[in-house]
Every structure is written in structure tokens, then in C-alpha cells.
Amino acid sequence: MASSSSLPDPAEWFPLTGAQEGIWNAQRLDPTSPYYVVGEVVEIGPGDVDPQRLADAVSEAVAETETLRLRVREHDGAAQQGVVTAADYRPEIRDLRDAPDPFALAAAVVDEQRTDMALHCAPMVERELFRYTILRLTDQHVWLVQLYHHLVIDGYSAARLSRRIAALYRAGITGKPPAPSGYRSFRELVAEDLEYRQSEQRAQDERYWVDAMTPLPPVGGREGGEKHSGGRTVHVTQTLSPQDSDRLKDLGSRAGSNWVDVLLGAYAGYVHRLTGRSDVVVALPMMVRTTTAALKTPAMAVNVLPLRVQVSAEDTAADLASKVSAAMVGVREHQRFRGEDLPGALGVPGAGGLLHGVGANVKVFNPALDFHGVPGLLRNVAGGPPEDMGLTVTPLATEQGTEIQLGFETDPARVTRDRALARLRGFVTLLRGLLSEDAPRLGAVPALEPEDLERLEHRRGSSADAAAAHESFAPVDLAEAVEQIGLRRPDEPVLVDARASLTGTELVHRTRVLSGLLMEAGVGPEDVVVLDLPRGHEMVLGMLATLLAGGAFQAL
Template sequence: MDIRGPVDPETMQAAHEQVEREAEALRLVIVSDEDADGGHRQFVKDDPAPLPYVDLSTGPAPEAAARAWMEKDAEGPVDPQALCRAALLKIADDHFVLYRRVHHAVVDGYSLALVFNRTAAVYSALARQLPAEGGAFPAFAHLVETETAYRDSRSFPRDRAHWLDTLAGHPEPVGLSGRRGGLAIGRRRTVELTPDRVGHLERAAADLGVTWSDLAVSTIAAYVGKHTGADELLLGLPTGGRLSPQVRNVPGMTMNILPLRLTVDTGLPLGAFTRRVSRTIRNVLLHSRYPTAEISREVLGEGGGRLWGPMVNVMKFDYKLDFGGSAATMRTLSIPLTIDMTVYFFQTSADGTTDVILDAHPELFTARDTDAHLEGILGLLDAIGTARPETAVRELFPPPAPVAAD
């Protein structure tokens, strides 16, 4: 969390401790237990994680030093007894970073937005010497109870039947490189979309009868379909899994990555294309609580394999990031591994500013490939943003470069 403005370390420490006690998922630990299902169990420890205060403001390059400090910490080994860690870094009197390192086993991206929003609210209340009890998170037990109830409900077998039917005779996942690789940390490229640019795309989506998230996914589907020549795709689609209002504001790990099976016809008008993608996404979301691990076991069998190629993740949050008058922006230092190419549309602040992040598998894509794909995706996104609904999708791509004669 990049905070622009003064911060009182003692007040931040108090806010941190209160939020850590409220958000039980931040205090989850995993231990070995031979008697437990899977050989492990988790429990909530009593004490909150510490918040070290690191003053880097007196060095020659404090911003670079802060990034180096965070990268070193993020690359360190994971302690099952401390799956969530935090620190407050001072870059200048009016520039601080509230750093959090969390493990996806216990917390997802949506939960981090909840935690940062709550931390800002508690800090602001304490800074004004006001009580900060209102707005506390519901108990983590709600997540456990809701998941148990889901597995015992009629929805569980219905969702299973849906996924077995949806993936019957599924195509082999294709990627932009035409090759396969194992899990790897992606080669990252990032471009920021300004609030005006995002607002324009949101209005374009509304004119097409879809959401901004639908438009972003449609862009990636069209791009991958065009450049692979495939008329059917399997894309990875992370979903929140929070269909029940009882768990909407409970920090924890509910995110589920599911296969989005799409028929890609770039001859369709843009409006029809995006609405088809939107309907398919809605259908995925209706059945988004069924675990991907179960789908993989039943669809792919013991031999394993892949349920998708490229992945697209639209992360749009309701931010309220004000620390006693000091505005903040959320940034990502690292994101999970990629098996091909992953595109994130990551909202970083309340004004709608969004980072388009491309993580490309380093063994499948060169640095030049990665730059070219990000440029192509952004170009298509802008073309979609200005196109009429009746324009064929294939007409939104630039013509191929002329081949020089010998």
C-alpha cells in the first residue's frame, strides 16, 4: 500500500493490531497432523503478527531501497507458522509503504482489499481519537460453516454435473506460444490505464450491454483466438466464490480458478461477441463454488494435465484508502506462478486507475514477445473502446505488415 502523506507509526501499529485481531485469516497457521485429512490442519493463533517499522528515508535512494527490502522479504522461505506478515516502511516524511506478504492458502486478493480498507478506516478513527469498533469483520467461522453447508447441499452435485457436462469433449488448451511449460514466475510488463481511459472503456462496455470485466475478458479471448487460429478456447478465470452475503466481508481464501470454455468467432459483430462472452462468464459464476481440484480429478483423471491455457483476472475493488487524510494506492509486488500467459486488470485506487499486468512464461515467451503481446492487447482494447457494436471483431485488429519484396 503506497501512502502519500504523513503517517504516525504508533497509530499505524495500533490499527494493524486491531485489524489483525478482527481478521482471523491473517492469524491462520498450518501444522502437520497425521490424524487430519490430508496430513495437515489449520488453526488461528492468538497473537497478531508484528509490524516492524523500517526507516529508509535517510539513504541515498529510499524508494529503490524500499522495493529491494520488499523483494528480498517476498522471495524468502514461507514459514507455516507465519503465513501473513507486514511492515511499515518510511521513504520520506510524506511517503510510506504499508507492506503485506500473504500466502494464498489463507487469503485471496479480495480479502487484501478488505483488510487494507479496514486498516485505513481504523487508522483514521484512531488518528482522530474516535472509537473504531464499527465495521469489524464477521467471524472466520462463517466461511467454514458456509463451505460445509455447500458440500452437504443440493448445489454441490448440481455444480458437479454442470462442470462435467461443460467440459465433455473439451479441446486441448492452446496458448500464444504454441508450446507448453511448467509453472514459472512470469516475465512481467505493466502499463497503467488512467481513470479517464478506464472510464471511457466502462462507457463503451455499457453501450455494448456488458460490464467492464466482461469487456476485458472479451478482449483477451478475441486476441488469443485471433493469434492462435483456434475457434474454441479454454481460458483460466479466477472467481471470488463469495455467492453468500454472509461471507462477502469475511477475509479468507475463497478464490477459485475455473475453466472458461469459449467459442471464438471473430467474424461476429463486437456487440454479439462480447454478449456471448458475458453470458458464458455468468454461467461460470453461477457454479463457481465447485472446487477446481475436484474438476481436475474427474475431467483429467490420474494423469493430470491442464484445464486452461492463458488466464485473465479482472481485479476491481471498492477502495476506501484514506489514512487520516493521506491517500493510498494499492500495488502488487508479486502474483502467483503462470503456466502460459496471465493478464491482470488490477484496479489500484478508488479513482479507477488500473494496471494492465502481463506475466509471460519466460521459457515460452522472449522479452520481445512479451512486449509485443502487451502492445497488441492494449491496441485491441483501445480499438474495442471506440468501435461500433456492429463492427466485426476481426476488423479491429491492425492489418498484417507488408512483406518486403526480394
């Protein structure tokens, strides 16, 4: 536990950085959200691990890391922060070895810690914004749980701190002094950020992003109207083999780019296949470590910016990679402009959707750690607010070569496990198809495994069944047909796209409501309703409602 620390003197308070302000405002807008607690579990073992020496290493790391000693207050309507004097901090050590299933209990403890930490950190003011817990599972396995509020730590910093703790642990075992941390003063980071925000470079970056996102890409449906449920998230993964990784790297080299560009290009192609949109936007986290101080010092600095790619069914994987590579030049050059400031700069309704819904987070750091000969593996357990299609990409070194773990973390109230898993399988299928030796075009590559395709065909019915149904088909009134959908499949999905899944009951209800509104507006026979809607469930509902109201429609 931590000992009490007095708050900084009045003269020692300084403002938040732009990155921190984004998190501060987001948490204040949604004070009950648990998603601004981020963190990892370092799974250490098998091997001889000393929990007490590990606790010593954590204590040393906290003492030398100013971002962990930040305290935040509100003063004259603005948030301020200061660094408290290093105090004696020691993580709690829990011994789970007597439990019937220590690993299951450890997973439950992590969930409990996440929930408790979210409640503790939500106000953000005048409190520690981190927590470490050491769990001893067996004589050969120890977990180091490290949780932080996003206000003080991002993914890059969490990984750097994990490596530092491992180094301090090794130094404690060997008795050799550790190398200096190289951290700079946190106030130096704040000064650099303030200088940028008042600079001409910031104005140039804003002009770049306004030009790059004008006209606004079609982002309807990416933000959604629902808040996240706040419950546990669903995490699904699939791993690319070393052979898949080699093909990615080889194609990237031949395309004059790299494997990340190939993978992002394929993902843009997959989004195109799901949505039918050629103008694809993928939200990308950027490290924004453009200065020596920012590169060396743990802090919250990550930024989310839109990657815009024009996708065609005629594109090959190499074409898509080249497009991503070209777009990334501008993203990297102008990455210091805060993504959360972009909607205001654009001044266009819906611009916030650029940073939500569809994203990709490529974690290029090595999650493997060395605790004096005992392996440790960094595993993310809290990665921020989940997105409906937020792809995570994590390279993993193995004896056979580099594997690449792909994953989706979703809110089950919005995207179920089955749906997230189906999307992930579809992307992997499409990716492997694009990496074929014959360099196929995107439109020619299937996004379904043979067994998934067979299952879909079975649901649709065999060709013989379809022919028999066609022979016995008797025309029915549209209103009756819609009602029958609700009666026959009230709780089953009947209208599905990349953003929504409507049951029969939901389809009938929403169609009735919309058609009633159209009739109240005077729509009837001889009237044409123009549907300026994205391709997807909204367009289908608009068509049905217009026809039920008695009018005709023109889809734009």
C-alpha cells in the first residue's frame, strides 16, 4: 500500500497536456465509464520468482517515475497537476497457491481489481492513479497486475515501465546497479506540449487535417447513439502463423512498404467489403513521441487520428499497402495535432465518427520480458473504451518465428462474441486470400471459410428447396409480408450490417414508426421520398417504411 503524501505547494501546480485534457474531458463526460482504466498483467514463469524482490522493483519504479506521482486538482474551473514527493509505495502481495484453481482465481482477482480501480479513479482528483498487485499462483508462476488511469499512462509507457521493473528486478537479484532510467522531468513534457499548442506548426497541422478530411468521409453509424454498457468486454483472438507473417513481410518488402502497411491495407479492404464504402477511414493510435523527452519519459501521450484510404474491388494487397503507406506519410508528419480537436476544426456534424467504430491498434513493442532468466509475458487486460471493430495487432516471438495475434475487444451490448468472432475469422480469411501467390484482386477473394459458406447456404436453403419455394410462391401485400417477418422470427436477426443487427420484432417496430412519421408528413401515393442514407440497415428501413406509407423512394 502507499503511504499518504501531501499535495504539492501552490507554486508547483501546472496544466495538463493536450493528451491529458482529452482523457480528462472524456471521463468527465462519462463519469461512470470504467474504460479509462488501462493496464496489463505480466505473467512471470515458469521459474523461480521472488515476490518480495519483485515488490522492491515496483517500489523503485514508482519512486523514479513522476507520472505515477502526479496528483490532479480543479482550480478556477481548470484541471491542474503536480508531482508529489516520492513516498514509500509497496504493492500488495496475494498468495493464491492454496486455491483449487489459482489461475481461475487470479483472473477473477484481475476483474475485481479493474472494477475497484475504475470506481476509485473516476473522480481523478487528489488521489493515486495507479495500482500494482502481485499474485503468487504457484511456486513457479507469479502475475504482476498493473493498472493505471489513462490520464497518466498510455500503452507505450506501460510497456516501458514493465521493462524497467524487470530491469530493476534483475539488478536486485544480481546486486549490480541498474542503468539510469533516462526519464526527463514531467514539467519538461508539459512545456514542450504548451510550446507546440501555441506554435505555427500546430496551425499548419490543423490545416493539413481539415484539408485531408474535407469533404467528410461517410462515417454515419460509427458513433452510434447508445452508450457502452459498462459491463465486461468480450475479447476474441486469432493468431497468424509464422508462415503468414513471412508472407506479410515479403509482400511488404516487394511493395516498397512494410508488413504493417500490408495488414492495414487488407483491413481497409475488409471494411470496404463489409460496408460497401470505397472511402474507408480507420482510426489509428499514434505514439506521438517526436521529442527525446517524450520518447524516454512515461506519460499519457497517445493520439488517435484517422487514416483515410480509397479502396477498390480491383486493388491487390500490394495496391492497398501502397495506398496506406502514402497516407501514413501525412499522418506521421502531423501526428501531434490532437484527434479530439479535429471535429471542432472541421465544424461538420458527425465528424466525431472519424475516430470511432473502426480502428486498428498495432502494438509493435515486444511483450516478452526477462526476470533474471525467468520469462515474463505482457498481456493487456484493460485497453480503453471498446470499439465495434477495433482491431488489435500484437506480434509474438516464438521459436518457430513471429506469430501475429489479431483481436477484437467489444462491448457485448453492441457486438456479441459470436459476431466479433465471425468478423475476425472473415478478416483472416480475406487476408490470407490476398496474400496468395497469384496476387488476386480484392473483389475476387472470399471472406468466408468453406464451412462458414456451407453453413450460410444451408440457412438460405438448398437450390432444390429454393426452386420449390419459387414454384409455390404466391404474392402477398407488403404490409403482410413485413408482419410475417415479425411473427416468424421475432427474436432472430433478420437485418444485419456492420453496425446493427435487428430482430424480426425490432424490424417491424422501427418500420411501423418510420412509416407513421412519413404519413404524418404527408407522404402517400404519387409522392417520392429521397433516401440520403448510408448503405445498410437504415436504407432498408427507409425503403420499407416509404413503401408502407404508400410512396415511392429514390435512393441516393
